[in-house]
Amino acid sequence: MKTFEPLNVGGMTLPNRIMVPAMVTRLSGEDGLVNQDIVDRYVRYAQGEVGLIVVEAMAVHHAKAGPLLRISDNAFIPGLADLVRRIHDTSDSKVVPQIIHFLKISKSGWRQTVDMLSIEDIDRIVEEFGDAVARAREAGFDGAELHSAHAYTLSSFMSRTNPRKDEYGGHTLETRLRLIGRIVENVRRKAGHDFPVGIRYNATEFIKDGYTVNDAKVIGLRLAELGAAYLSLSVGGKFEDAVHVPGHVPYPYTGFSGDRCMPGDWYPPVTNAHYAVAIKTHLRAHGYDTPVAATGKISDPDDVERLVSSGQVDIVGIARGLLADPDWPKKVRNDERERIVRCDYCNVCKHLDGTHMRVICSLWPQGTLQAPTDDRSAAAPQWESAGAALTATAQTGSVLLKWSKAAGAARYDVYRCDELGNVSFIDAVKVTRWEDKEILAGHRYQYFVRPYAATGAGSARSNTVDVVLPVAPGSAPRASVAEAVS
Amino acid sequence: MKTFEPLNVGGMTLPNRIMVPAMVTRLSGEDGLVNQDIVDRYVRYAQGEVGLIVVEAMAVHHAKAGPLLRISDNAFIPGLADLVRRIHDTSDSKVVPQIIHFLKISKSGWRQTVDMLSIEDIDRIVEEFGDAVARAREAGFDGAELHSAHAYTLSSFMSRTNPRKDEYGGHTLETRLRLIGRIVENVRRKAGHDFPVGIRYNATEFIKDGYTVNDAKVIGLRLAELGAAYLSLSVGGKFEDAVHVPGHVPYPYTGFSGDRCMPGDWYPPVTNAHYAVAIKTHLRAHGYDTPVAATGKISDPDDVERLVSSGQVDIVGIARGLLADPDWPKKVRNDERERIVRCDYCNVCKHLDGTHMRVICSLWPQGTLQAPTDDRSAAAPQWESAGAALTATAQTGSVLLKWSKAAGAARYDVYRCDELGNVSFIDAVKVTRWEDKEILAGHRYQYFVRPYAATGAGSARSNTVDVVLPVAPGSAPRASVAEAVS
Numbered sequence: 001m002k003t004f005e006p007l008n009v010g011g012m013t014l015p016n017r018i019m020v021p022a023m024v025t026r027l028s029g030e031d032g033l034v035n036q037d038i039v040d041r042y043v044r045y046a047q048g049e050v051g052l053i054v055v056e057a058m059a060v061h062h063a064k065a066g067p068l069l070r071i072s073d074n075a076f077i078p079g080l081a082d083l084v085r086r087i088h089d090t091s092d093s094k095v096v097p098q099i100i101h102f103l104k105i106s107k108s109g110w111r112q113t114v115d116m117l118s119i120e121d122i123d124r125i126v127e128e129f130g131d132a133v134a135r136a137r138e139a140g141f142d143g144a145e146l147h148s149a150h151a152y153t154l155s156s157f158m159s160r161t162n163p164r165k166d167e168y169g170g171h172t173l174e175t176r177l178r179l180i181g182r183i184v185e186n187v188r189r190k191a192g193h194d195f196p197v198g199i200r201y202n203a204t205e206f207i208k209d210g211y212t213v214n215d216a217k218v219i220g221l222r223l224a225e226l227g228a229a230y231l232s233l234s235v236g237g238k239f240e241d242a243v244h245v246p247g248h249v250p251y252p253y254t255g256f257s258g259d260r261c262m263p264g265d266w267y268p269p270v271t272n273a274h275y276a277v278a279i280k281t282h283l284r285a286h287g288y289d290t291p292v293a294a295t296g297k298i299s300d301p302d303d304v305e306r307l308v309s310s311g312q313v314d315i316v317g318i319a320r321g322l323l324a325d326p327d328w329p330k331k332v333r334n335d336e337r338e339r340i341v342r343c344d345y346c347n348v349c350k351h352l353d354g355t356h357m358r359v360i361c362s363l364w365p366q367g368t369l370q371a372p373t374d375d376r377s378a379a380a381p382q383w384e385s386a387g388a389a390l391t392a393t394a395q396t397g398s399v400l401l402k403w404s405k406a407a408g409a410a411r412y413d414v415y416r417c418d419e420l421g422n423v424s425f426i427d428a429v430k431v432t433r434w435e436d437k438e439i440l441a442g443h444r445y446q447y448f449v450r451p452y453a454a455t456g457a458g459s460a461r462s463n464t465v466d467v468v469l470p471v472a473p474g475s476a477p478r479a480s481v482a483e484a485v486s
Numbered sequence: 487m488k489t490f491e492p493l494n495v496g497g498m499t500l501p502n503r504i505m506v507p508a509m510v511t512r513l514s515g516e517d518g519l520v521n522q523d524i525v526d527r528y529v530r531y532a533q534g535e536v537g538l539i540v541v542e543a544m545a546v547h548h549a550k551a552g553p554l555l556r557i558s559d560n561a562f563i564p565g566l567a568d569l570v571r572r573i574h575d576t577s578d579s580k581v582v583p584q585i586i587h588f589l590k591i592s593k594s595g596w597r598q599t600v601d602m603l604s605i606e607d608i609d610r611i612v613e614e615f616g617d618a619v620a621r622a623r624e625a626g627f628d629g630a631e632l633h634s635a636h637a638y639t640l641s642s643f644m645s646r647t648n649p650r651k652d653e654y655g656g657h658t659l660e661t662r663l664r665l666i667g668r669i670v671e672n673v674r675r676k677a678g679h680d681f682p683v684g685i686r687y688n689a690t691e692f693i694k695d696g697y698t699v700n701d702a703k704v705i706g707l708r709l710a711e712l713g714a715a716y717l718s719l720s721v722g723g724k725f726e727d728a729v730h731v732p733g734h735v736p737y738p739y740t741g742f743s744g745d746r747c748m749p750g751d752w753y754p755p756v757t758n759a760h761y762a763v764a765i766k767t768h769l770r771a772h773g774y775d776t777p778v779a780a781t782g783k784i785s786d787p788d789d790v791e792r793l794v795s796s797g798q799v800d801i802v803g804i805a806r807g808l809l810a811d812p813d814w815p816k817k818v819r820n821d822e823r824e825r826i827v828r829c830d831y832c833n834v835c836k837h838l839d840g841t842h843m844r845v846i847c848s849l850w851p852q853g854t855l856q857a858p859t860d861d862r863s864a865a866a867p868q869w870e871s872a873g874a875a876l877t878a879t880a881q882t883g884s885v886l887l888k889w890s891k892a893a894g895a896a897r898y899d900v901y902r903c904d905e906l907g908n909v910s911f912i913d914a915v916k917v918t919r920w921e922d923k924e925i926l927a928g929h930r931y932q933y934f935v936r937p938y939a940a941t942g943a944g945s946a947r948s949n950t951v952d953v954v955l956p957v958a959p960g961s962a963p964r965a966s967v968a969e970a971v972s
Binding site: 207209210 | 697883905958
């Protein structure tokens with residue numbers, strides 16, 4: 001598989017094409033120091049042998065922000081150096097920190113915007129980024145990633161909604177790009193031209209008057225010219241459409257742009273990759289081979305392979321899927337996909353991040369702070385002697401599935417088969433019931449469930465049940481599907 | 487071209503694959519009656535020989551709504567019948583009315599939502615749709631289109647955000663689909679099973695927690711089963727993210743979902759068609775050949791041909807492009823693309839609609855209420871003896887183009903050529919200057935303009951100018967493009 005071919009990214013060699021994009025863990029304290037929980041979280045990804053680990057955003061400055069890593073002072077270097085050493089001691093995974101600057105925001109909903117910054121403030125930000133990346137190099141990181149996506153300072157300058165009127169203003173594309181240009185130049189001066197620096201930015205903003213992939217293609221070209229080691233594409237995640245809960249600091253993933261940034265279970269898979277593909281195509285047409293990473297609800301190994309083997313993108317970022325199971329790369333490479341703990345995109349992790357609680361995956365065993373270790377000697381769950389006894393009951397507009405417990409099961413994966421024979425994994429649950437609210441009356445659906453131990457071992461699937469919801473009187477479809485197909 | 491092959495749509499034969507989707511004209515009075523301006527507007531489309539004319543939304547009920555057509559009483563039939571007769575007397579274009587129900591809304595921003603409707607209210611809406619479509623048949627329309635898109639009643643029931651809890655509620659897909667099912671059944675009973683009834687609905691909602699194309703595929707399957715003559719796909723246009731200007735009735739195209747519904751000049755062309763393609767593919771897999779129409783910033787003849795010749799969709803809706811030039815179909819068929827008045831997606835038309843002013847195209851001659859007639863005997867504009875004298879001046883972040891007037895020019899189309907040789911139409915202006923704010927410093931761009939008479943005749947292009955914006959100091963890209971390509 002192309003997925004497992006190495007890739008040269010600005011001088012560092014990724015062992016494969018899988019990346020953990022930056023995910024805030026809320027495991028650090030307000031002191032911004034690396035602690036044991038942080039080390040454990042990232043070493044766990046290295047154990048899974050992912051190609052590139054992007055450590056969660058760490059701030060270039062000291063502004064208040066709840067639990068968040070910092071790289072704003074040399075005092076943070078030893079902790080970061082220890083983190084890097086532990087990762088490098090574990091596997092060939094490469095590791096870079098995501099470097100962030102953000103503006104002030106309050107519980108009242110007020111927030112500082114880029115037009116409130118003086119030229120001195122901007123000059124300071126330029127220096128802070130340079131210093132931060134130099135510290136990253138000092139700490140032994142393989143490179144660094146500048147965070148120019150979502151709701152944060154660099155992205156706000158790049159935005160079409162940037163309200164400034166000066167040489168950093170939103171009135172032209174070049175002025176929107178001036179700050180990132182100065183920062184990259186300063187980073188190179190302070191951290192060296194040979195230190196790989198990637199940039200994460202939005203492929204489209206998904207807000208009113210926000211920029212679209214039209215601009216993102218040209219922005220990508222400029223970033224490639226600036227010598228970006230890679231471009232990691234995200235979307236949305238803006239304050240402009242965030243839902244403000246009175247008394248809480250606005251969280252930029254609560255509006256529609258947040259839905260699109262971390263698409264939930266009702267979104268199609270691979271929702272945003274076509275934007276990254278368009279940007280890669282544009283770069284290539286202009287003679288640039290800068291590696292491009294696509295992200296956004298991607299976790300099926302076939303989708304990943306299709307994206308990289310076709311050359312549409314070079315790297316695939318898997319955030320929630322690797323949180324659920326950091327061993328995803330190893331399991332796919334070893335052809336053990338059946339053992340993967342599959343993310344069901346319930347977004348409990350997103351909710352925890354938004355409320356500043358320690359981020360875990362709801363599929364992990366209760367009370368644990370890290371993904372369980374894959375235990376290959378552990379027994380698979382066992383259905384009771386009566387078997388799964390899966391039943392389906394038609395309700396008004398939904399089907400209720402119930403089944404027996406399997407001894408040793410930590411969760412059950414629920415599968416649905418449509419009348420064309422397409423089998424889909426549709427949810428992962430810890431209880432023994434599940435309701436399907438997304439089906440059409442008059443159509444035949446089949447379901448089965450499969451129990452899994454916390455450590456990865458799956459057992460035999462349950463019996464399969466068939467169900468057809470009766471069509472409501474007075475709205476009878478004209479033809480049944482059987483008639484239509486024949 | 488496949489674009490000009492006829493298509494059987496539920497019994498009516500469209501002469502070609504081009505459709506004018508419903509566009510509110512604000513030409514009617516508050517009485518809801520067809521008047522001469524309305525007749526002129528739609529006859530103009532028939533003169534252009536478009537395949538299907540969807541007459542702007544007309545209400546099934548009497549609720550207050552500013553200037554809007556009505557089909558809520560038999561008294562409206564004669565005016566509508568006259569409109570249909572005038573269209574049929576003009577060309578082979580088929581014509582259907584878009585039939586709408588909407589809820590109450592006030593200048594305070596308050597709006598009625600579907601959970602405020604009693605079962606009796608719902609029963610009344612079901613009957614009103616049936617009666618309205620029966621009137622459409624009586625008036626001689628070739629069919630009808632039910633408006634289940636954007637911010638209106640039927641779409642709000644279909645939405646994942648539908649807050650009802652009963653058998654019409656948002657908690658399951660089937661309950662969301664119950665109202666449209668009952669309406670189609672009632673329409674058939676009252677207007678006949680042989681009267682073609684298409685349905686316009688959203689391929690994705692583009693609002694927080696809104697439905698995605700995942701649901702739209704299944705919704706499309708149900709609508710096909712219900713016997714929809716065609717499915718016309720739109721997106722967004724919701725009240726949930728509308729910007730409320732105090733003292734004004736909220737307009738559902740003012741938020742991000744409105745940006746996506748009528749994508750402006752900063753959006754890529756053919757922005758939303760992939761959703762319609764996914765729905766068509768889903769229908770076909772299930773054995774349904776229901777014609778599917780894609781819409782959303784499509785107006786290039788090659789894009790249209792690609793969409794229909796590949797079978798990705800059956801019909802292409804061109805709204806703003808046909809407002810700008812109703813003769814688009816005739817000109818493309820006659821291989822006279824150069825004469826098309828090309829929409830630049832400035833969205834003046836959208837703004838007029840939103841402020842309840844009569845909707846015109848800003849490219850038409852000043853003071854006219856209808857698109858000018860293509861006058862093939864009229865002279866083309868003439869550059870003065872000194873020629874176009876096009877000049878380009880590099881500014882901070884932008885290029886300012888200026889040129890001489892051409893005698894008889896009603897507008898100038900501005901073209902840009904990038905360094906790969908791609909020539910793009912980028913704007914249409916009535917003045918002799920234009921500023922490009924979307925270019926990258928350090929790259930070579932070429933520009934030329936072309937003057938057009940109001941009646942369609944274009945003249946020779948201007949001289950071509952070359953420009954490279956200087957790169958700002960301190961943010962120098964590492965490699966010039968020439969180096970990168972070599």
